[in-house]
Amino acid sequence: MNELFVEVANGSLTKFGEELCGDKVEVVRGKDTVTIVLADGLGSGVKANILATLTAKIAATMRSKGASIDEVVTTIIQTLPTCKVRQLAYSTLSLLEIDRFGQAYLVEFDNPPVILLHQEQHQVQSQSREVAGRLVRESRFQLAEGDFLALISDGVVHAGVGAVLNLGWQWQNVADYLERMVKAERRSVGRVVRDLLDVCENLYQFRPGDDATVVGVSVRRPVKVCLFTGPPMDPKDDEVICRRLAEFDGIKVVCGGTAANILARCWGKEARMEEYIDEDIPPTAVIEGIDLVTEGILTLNRAVEMIHRTDSDGRIPNGRDGASRLARLLLEDCTELTVLLGQRINPAHLNPQLPVRLGPKVQVIGELVELLQKRGKQVRVEYF
Numbered sequence: 001m002n003e004l005f006v007e008v009a010n011g012s013l014t015k016f017g018e019e020l021c022g023d024k025v026e027v028v029r030g031k032d033t034v035t036i037v038l039a040d041g042l043g044s045g046v047k048a049n050i051l052a053t054l055t056a057k058i059a060a061t062m063r064s065k066g067a068s069i070d071e072v073v074t075t076i077i078q079t080l081p082t083c084k085v086r087q088l089a090y091s092t093l094s095l096l097e098i099d100r101f102g103q104a105y106l107v108e109f110d111n112p113p114v115i116l117l118h119q120e121q122h123q124v125q126s127q128s129r130e131v132a133g134r135l136v137r138e139s140r141f142q143l144a145e146g147d148f149l150a151l152i153s154d155g156v157v158h159a160g161v162g163a164v165l166n167l168g169w170q171w172q173n174v175a176d177y178l179e180r181m182v183k184a185e186r187r188s189v190g191r192v193v194r195d196l197l198d199v200c201e202n203l204y205q206f207r208p209g210d211d212a213t214v215v216g217v218s219v220r221r222p223v224k225v226c227l228f229t230g231p232p233m234d235p236k237d238d239e240v241i242c243r244r245l246a247e248f249d250g251i252k253v254v255c256g257g258t259a260a261n262i263l264a265r266c267w268g269k270e271a272r273m274e275e276y277i278d279e280d281i282p283p284t285a286v287i288e289g290i291d292l293v294t295e296g297i298l299t300l301n302r303a304v305e306m307i308h309r310t311d312s313d314g315r316i317p318n319g320r321d322g323a324s325r326l327a328r329l330l331l332e333d334c335t336e337l338t339v340l341l342g343q344r345i346n347p348a349h350l351n352p353q354l355p356v357r358l359g360p361k362v363q364v365i366g367e368l369v370e371l372l373q374k375r376g377k378q379v380r381v382e383y384f
Contacts, residue, residue: 002101002145002221003100003101003221003222004098004100004101004102004143004144004145004219004220004221004222005219005220005221005222005223005335006034006098006217006218006219006376007189007217007218007219007220007335007375007376008027008034008036008189008215008216008217008218008376009188009189009190009192009193009215009216009375010025010027010038010193010213010214010215010216011190011193011194011197011213011214012025012197012211012212012213012214013155013197013200013201013204013208013211013212013213014208014211015044015045015155015208015209015210015211016204016207016208016209018044018045018211019045019046020045020046020048020049021049021211021213022040022041022042022043022044022045022047022048022049022051022052022211023038023039023040023041023048023052023153023155023211023212023213024037024038024039024041024049024052024053024055024056025037025038025039025056025213025215026039026056026057026059026060027376028060028063028064029376030064032099032100033097033098033099033100034097034098034376035060035063035064035095035096035097036095036096036097036098036151036215036217037055037056037059037060037093037094037095037096038056038093038094038111038151038152038153038213038215039051039052039053039055039056039059039091039092039093039094040052040091040092040093040111040153040154040155040211040213041053041055041090041091042090042091042092044210044211048211051080051090051091052091054079054080054091055076055080055091055093056093058072058075058076058079059072059076059093059095062075063095063097069095069107069131069136069138070131070132072095073093073107073109073131073132073134073136074131074132076091076093077131077132077133077134078132092109092110092111092153092154093107093108093109093110093111094106094107094108094109094111094114094151095107095108096114096149096151096217098143098217098219102142102143102144102145102147102219103140103142103143104139104140104141104142104143105139105140106124106126106137106138106139106140106141107136107137107138107139108126108136108137108138108139109134109136109137111151111152111153111154112152112153112154112156112157112171113126113137113171114149114150114151114152115149115150115152115171115174115175115178116141116147116148116149117147117148117149117175117178117179117182118143118144118147118148122172122175122176122179123175124139124141125139125141126138126139127139143219144219145219145220145221146219146220147218147219148178148182148189148192148216148217148218148219149216149217149219150174150178150196150214150215150216150217151214151215151217152174152212152213152214152215153211153212153213154210155200155208155209155210155211155212155213156169156174156196156200156212156213156214157169157170157171157174158209158210158212159199159200159203159204159208159212160203160204161209169199169200169203174196177196177199178192178196181195181196188310188315188316188331188332189216189217189218190216190310191310191315191316192216193214193215193216196214197212197214200212220335222335222336223250223251223333223334223335223336224248224249224250224251224334224335224336224337224338225250225251225252225253225329225330225333225334225336225337225338226244226245226248226250226251226252226253226337226338226339226340227253227254227255227337227338227339227340228241228245228252228253228254228255228259228263228339228340228342229254229255229256229259229296229300229339229340229341229342229361229365230256230258230259230296230341230342230343230344230361230362231256231258231259231262231342231344232342232343232344232384233342233343233344233384234384237342237384238262238265238266239266240384241262241263241340241342241384242262242263242266242267244340245263245290245340246267246289248338250336251291251292251329251333251334252289252290252291252292253290253291253292253293253294253326253329254287254290254292254293254294255293255294255295255296255299255300255326256294256295256296256297256361257295257296258296259296259342260285260287260293263287263290264287267287267288267289269287269288269289270287270288271285271286271287271293272285272286272287273285274286277319277320277321277322278319278321278323280302281295281298281299281302281321281322281323281324282294282295282298282299282322283295283322284321284322284325291329292322292325292326292329294322294323294325294326295322296361297361297364299322299323299326300323300326300361300364300365300368301364302323302327303323303324303326303327303330303368304364304367304368304371306323306324306327307327307330307331307368307371307372308371310331316328316331316332330368330372330377331375334372334377335377335378336377336378336379337369337372337377337378337379337380338379338380338382339365339369339379339380339381339382340382340384341361341362341365341381341382341383341384342384343362343383343384345360365381369381
């Protein structure tokens with residue numbers, strides 16, 4: 001059975017007039033399983049936020065320690081109070097676990113059903129049973145490459161109630177809209193989440209009447225990338241790095257003129273410069289056997305800036321310049337990154353006249369690693 005990579009992104013709208021969102025998302029990546037929890041605290045504001053946070057933390061922590069779902073739900077019900085007026089639990093819950101082979105386990109407790117886009121299927125088939133006096137929906141199913149799931153809080157399906165729409169945005173409408181977005185080209189998981197929340201915000205006429213949260217989950221095949229940048233401290237390691245790249249089974253990237261020259265020399269290949277695409281970004285080069293060759297510190301910095309920008313707008317860079325291509329490769333394709341980082345200092349990078357962002361390459365790589373790890377990608381840096 002082939003291994004799969006689970007990519008997760010989430011976003012929320014906070015109820016108008018409140019400072020804190022009453023929904024909470026927890027994502028825990030174990031050795032073989034990704035656990036995703038969406039909790040929705042009753043009401044809104046600080047109280048709802050605290051209750052949702054407690055619920056999400058309890059569920060994620062207990063499951064990571066091997067507790068059964070019965071123990072998790074019972075603990076949550078016994079820990080949090082129940083509204084005496086409405087006889088409702090003070091927090092709802094969706095818990096989704098996916099292992100590295102795509103086997104999924106889903107538990108839903110008073111949240112809207114999870115949306116699954118798998119061969120036109122929209123809703124997961126579930127069975128209901130009682131746990132500690134509460135009705136819980138439970139499902140087990142197999143995911144495949146290309147599948148997409150969305151966990152949503154009830155603020156999503158309530159969008160537009162009493163304003164643009166009489167009954168709000170119904171679950172099926174949300175599922176149909178998601179399907180159209182997921183099928184569209186060049187949409188990251190983060191972008192799909194952002195677009196869906198934008199629609200909700202419009203339906204609320206930019207004054208959300210409830211907290212609304214969307215968690216997007218994409219299942220795809222793992223893609224390994226090896227990135228070589230910076231000359232090693234000891235020139236004897238040139239051959240070591242070049243051999244590692246030659247033997248690497250995956251996408252190969254070289255950033256930096258010195259690194260490119262080392263590789264070209266070791267491999268006996270020609271490094272051929274390409275034309276400028278963007279006057280602000282150095283041109284790329286071509287070396288036979290390498291998928292992408294770019295300039296070093298300037299291009300890496302711009303790529304990091306582009307990846308940062310996707311946090312706010314979810315847009316994947318679509319330019320043909322080296323920085324856009326590198327950012328797109330790391331965001332869209334890469335699931336596991338190995339960085340071969342040479343630590344020899346380039347004297348030009350010590351120029352005090354350079355912008356602060358153009359610091360040592362090791363600093364830029366550190367920022368890049370942090371950004372990718374936040375997205376659940378596995379990153380390993382080897383220093384030379």
